[in-house]
Amino acid sequence: MSSHIQHSTNAPNLLKSHGLRVTEGRVEILSYFLNDNHALSHTYLEEKCKKSQDRVTIYRALYAFLEKGLIHKVLDEGGAAKYALCSTCSDTVHHHDHVHFKCDTCGQTYCLDTVQVPKLVLPQGYKIKETGILIQGVCDKCSK
Amino acid sequence: MSSHIQHSTNAPNLLKSHGLRVTEGRVEILSYFLNDNHALSHTYLEEKCKKSQDRVTIYRALYAFLEKGLIHKVLDEGGAAKYALCSTCSDTVHHHDHVHFKCDTCGQTYCLDTVQVPKLVLPQGYKIKETGILIQGVCDKCSK
DNA sequence: GTTTATGCAAATTCTTTGCAATACT
DNA sequence: AGTATTGCAAAGAATTTGCATAAAC
Numbered sequence: 528m529s530s531h532i533q534h535s536t537n538a539p540n541l542l543k544s545h546g547l548r549v550t551e552g553r554v555e556i557l558s559y560f561l562n563d564n565h566a567l568s569h570t571y572l573e574e575k576c577k578k579s580q581d582r583v584t585i586y587r588a589l590y591a592f593l594e595k596g597l598i599h600k601v602l603d604e605g606g607a608a609k610y611a612l613c614s615t616c617s618d619t620v621h622h623h624d625h626v627h628f629k630c631d632t633c634g635q636t637y638c639l640d641t642v643q644v645p646k647l648v649l650p651q652g653y654k655i656k657e658t659g660i661l662i663q664g665v666c667d668k669c670s671k
Numbered sequence: 672m673s674s675h676i677q678h679s680t681n682a683p684n685l686l687k688s689h690g691l692r693v694t695e696g697r698v699e700i701l702s703y704f705l706n707d708n709h710a711l712s713h714t715y716l717e718e719k720c721k722k723s724q725d726r727v728t729i730y731r732a733l734y735a736f737l738e739k740g741l742i743h744k745v746l747d748e749g750g751a752a753k754y755a756l757c758s759t760c761s762d763t764v765h766h767h768d769h770v771h772f773k774c775d776t777c778g779q780t781y782c783l784d785t786v787q788v789p790k791l792v793l794p795q796g797y798k799i800k801e802t803g804i805l806i807q808g809v810c811d812k813c814s815k
Numbered sequence: 816g817t818t819t820a821t822g823c824a825a826a827t828t829c830t831t832t833g834c835a836a837t838a839c840t
Numbered sequence: 841a842g843t844a845t846t847g848c849a850a851a852g853a854a855t856t857t858g859c860a861t862a863a864a865c
Contacts, residue, residue, distance in 0.1 A: 548819065548863090548865075553820090581821070583855090583856085583857095584820080584822070586854095586855065606752060639793065642791060647806065648786070653772060653806075653809070654809040658805075659805040659806070661803040664797060666796070692840075725846070725848075727830090818863105818864085822859105823859095830853080833849090836845105836847085837845080839844075840841105
């Protein structure tokens with residue numbers, strides 16, 4: 528309960544520290560990210576912000592967050608877009624070699640920051656810049 | 672040159688062996704897959720088939736190919752869909768644990784069938800069903 | 816006061832669906 | 841002949857753009 532308050536209080540500072548203007552709508556959206564530990568879709572945010580802000584505003588907020596490195600895009604196996612906080616990225620360094628996990632049971636997508644992306648050996652001549660891994664299966668909550 | 676002819680000749684048989692009717696449009700589309708070693712987008716196919724068949728027909732052909740396990744879907748980092756032949760899948764067994772490689776230079780997406788998908792260790796409780804890997808970088812042709 | 820964000824409307828793009836005409840087996 | 845495929849039109853979903861108003865710095 529105190530963590531909820533703390534997180535919500537963090538939103539304005541996080542926005543400021545990323546060079547973003549602090550508006551009511553952005554604070555609300557960012558709070559949803561801070562209070563959930565999984566990736567959020569535009570549709571989900573639209574539902575949550577129903578009366579408070581426009582669909583288009585949410586698109587633009589997400590775009591601004593992406594640009595400033597506050598969140599990153601996660602795609603599920605069907606190509607549907609979700610967004611998640613860049614918890615392990617600093618303001619300057621961005622690595623998107625995250626392992627993402629999509630639960631077939633609850634449908635949530637998680638960023639498994641603790642899982643190391645393996646070094647893959649590719650055929651001669653191929654140079655790796657980024658590695659994206661999407662695992663599908665059953666998450667810890669749903670496998671109980 | 673003979674390989675081109677051979678491949679094109681293969682298309683009708685491949686269709687038949689997958690329980691698909693042999694139509695002019697499907698043979699044309701499948702030939703593009705057989706003659707290229709990278710994933711093809713709907714847009715690319717639309718361009719190639721411009722005068723010969725409708726946009727919608729291509730969607731339906733791809734859908735039929737997917738259903739019969741002739742091709743599989745590949746998504747790039749932006750969520751754009753491409754399709755590639757299931758070269759390592761038999762008629763009955765399908766594994767989609769392919770490693771896909773998207774070249775930042777030429778924009779092509781390749782299926783690296785020879786690259787083994789590593790066994791990843793996830794936190795307690797997570798169960799893996801499928802693992803998708805998309806690597807971005809520079810392909811062998813572009814790195815020369 | 817200047818710059819940036821918002822809401823609303825409308826335009827784009829991508830994909831799916833219905834149905835009558837056509838092609839395949 | 842019987843069944844599946846095609847083309848065209850139109851519907852639907854997701855995302856983007858333009859512009860005047862409002863809010864942030």
